[in-house]
Amino acid sequence: MxxxxxxxxxxxxxxxxxxxxxxxxxxxxxxxxxxxxxxxxxxxxxxxxxxxxxxxxxxxxxxxxxxxxxxxxxxxxxxxxxxxxxxxxxxxxxxxxxxxxDKVHLSIHYPEQKEEVKRVINQVKLLDSLGIRSGINLLVPQSKLQVATQTSQMILEAGINRERIVYLPMRKMDTPTPQEMATVAGGKPFQSMTCLMQCxxxxxxxxxxxxxxxxxxxxxxxxxxxxxxxxxxxxxxxxxxxxxxxx
CATH class of the missing domain: 3.20.20.70 (Aldolase class I)
Known part of the structure; x- marks a missing residue:
């Protein structure tokens, strides 16, 4: 099928x-x-x-x-x-x-780069105002858990709710554990890859x-x-x- x-x-x-x-x-x-x-x-x-x-x-x-x-x-x-x-x-x-x-997802590849984070947040809000459903893909490297957590909170505080954020673990290198991903997401239910727990x-x-x-x-x-x-x-x-x- x-x-x-x-x-x-x-x-x-x-x-x-x-x-x-x-x-x-x-x-x-x-x-x-x-x-x-x-x-x-x-x-x-x-x-x-x-x-x-x-x-x-x-x-x-x-x-x-x-x-x-x-x-x-x-x-x-x-x-x-x-x-x-x-x-x-x-x-x-x-x-x-x-x-x-039907939907546009914008990616934050570098959570430590505040200009990128602010740009993506503003673009998502702009798409909303233009009638385009949108969300954010937040890439999470293991080496940047603290700043990724701060970025996640910044997105939420901007009024973009959890249902519109996809938390993506870095793959092939610098890969966080599922538990670390949950911490970045604030310890609450979050969206991620279907393979987060197991390939x-x-x-x-x-x-x-x-x-x-x-x-x-x-x-x-x-x-x-x-x-x-x-x-x-x-x-x-x-x-x-x-x-x-x-x-």
């Missing part, structure tokens, strides 16, 4: 170029997705049971056909994007509002990279190339696909 939720990396281009990026995105990145084939593929998956698609990268706002794809998929399934927010102003912001995604396959989710390789999650090195852009092909490639722990 086709996964209910699919994450698609539109590109590995990202001008932010974080050293810990799981797909090594950089400012000279590329994409292998054409807009029309991407739309047709997602529509085919929707017919087979996919309920939601999330677009990431790289930086999805650096994918030239993002707004065309979002518009073509309106009403087909739930559409969300995850962005660093650096380009979310001017013409791109206007186009995003017109494309009207494992979820048949309801898969990740497809910018180069059209498929995996059970964005972090694992265990991938297979998608031979054709159909739901049947996706279902077939997921059969017996292993999951290699990213830690």
């Amino acid at each position: 086709t996964p209910q939720r699919i994450s698609i990396e539109l590109t590995n281009q990202c001008s932010k170029h974080c050293h810990f990026c799981y797909n090594h995105s950089h400012h000279l990145g590329e994409t292998r997705w054409q807009a029309d084939e991407l739309v047709d593929f997602i529509k085919d998956c929707a017919k087979s049971g996919t309920k939601a698609v999330s677009f990431g990268g790289g930086e999805p706002l650096e994918y030239p056909n993002l707004f065309e794809v979002l518009s073509e998929l309106q009403g087909v399934l739930f559409r969300s994007i995850t962005s660093n927010g650096l380009h979310l102003h001017g013409d791109l912001l206007e186009k995003l509002v017109i494309a009207n995604p 494992g396959i979820s048949s309801r989710f898969c990740s497809i990279a910018w180069d059209k390789t498929v995996a059970w999650c964005s972090y694992t090195v265990s991938r297979r190339s998608l031979p054709s852009l159909t739901a049947v092909s996706l279902d077939a490639i997921l059969q017996n696909l292993p999951l290699v722990f990213c830690g």
Whole structure:
């Protein structure tokens, strides 16, 4: 059965170029997705049971056909994007509002950088005012637990409630424990990765990279190339696909 939720990396281009990026995105990145084939593929998956698609990268706002794809998929399934927010102003912001995604999550990659934290908080509030549902992904490295805790509190004090924050543990390096994550979240229920407690396959989710390789999650090195852009092909490639722990 086709996964209910699919994450698609539109590109590995990202001008932010974080050293810990799981797909090594950089400012000279590329994409292998054409807009029309991407739309047709997602529509085919929707017919087979996919309920939601999330677009990431790289930086999805650096994918030239993002707004065309979002518009073509309106009403087909739930559409969300995850962005660093650096380009979310001017013409791109206007186009995003017109494309009207169902949700936008902005990432705080460096909780110790107050300017980034303030920018993302202000952008989330701006999206709210423009009628775009939004939230924050807060990356938590083990070496920065105290400042991540302070950042979490700052977000909450800005009026962005816990239901709109996703606490993401740093993967592959500097990884906090689930208990440390709970401390950052203030000891109250919080949203995070499904693999926070234990690495494992979820048949309801898969990740497809910018180069059209498929995996059970964005972090694992265990991938297979998608031979054709159909739901049947996706279902077939997921059969017996292993999951290699990213830690």
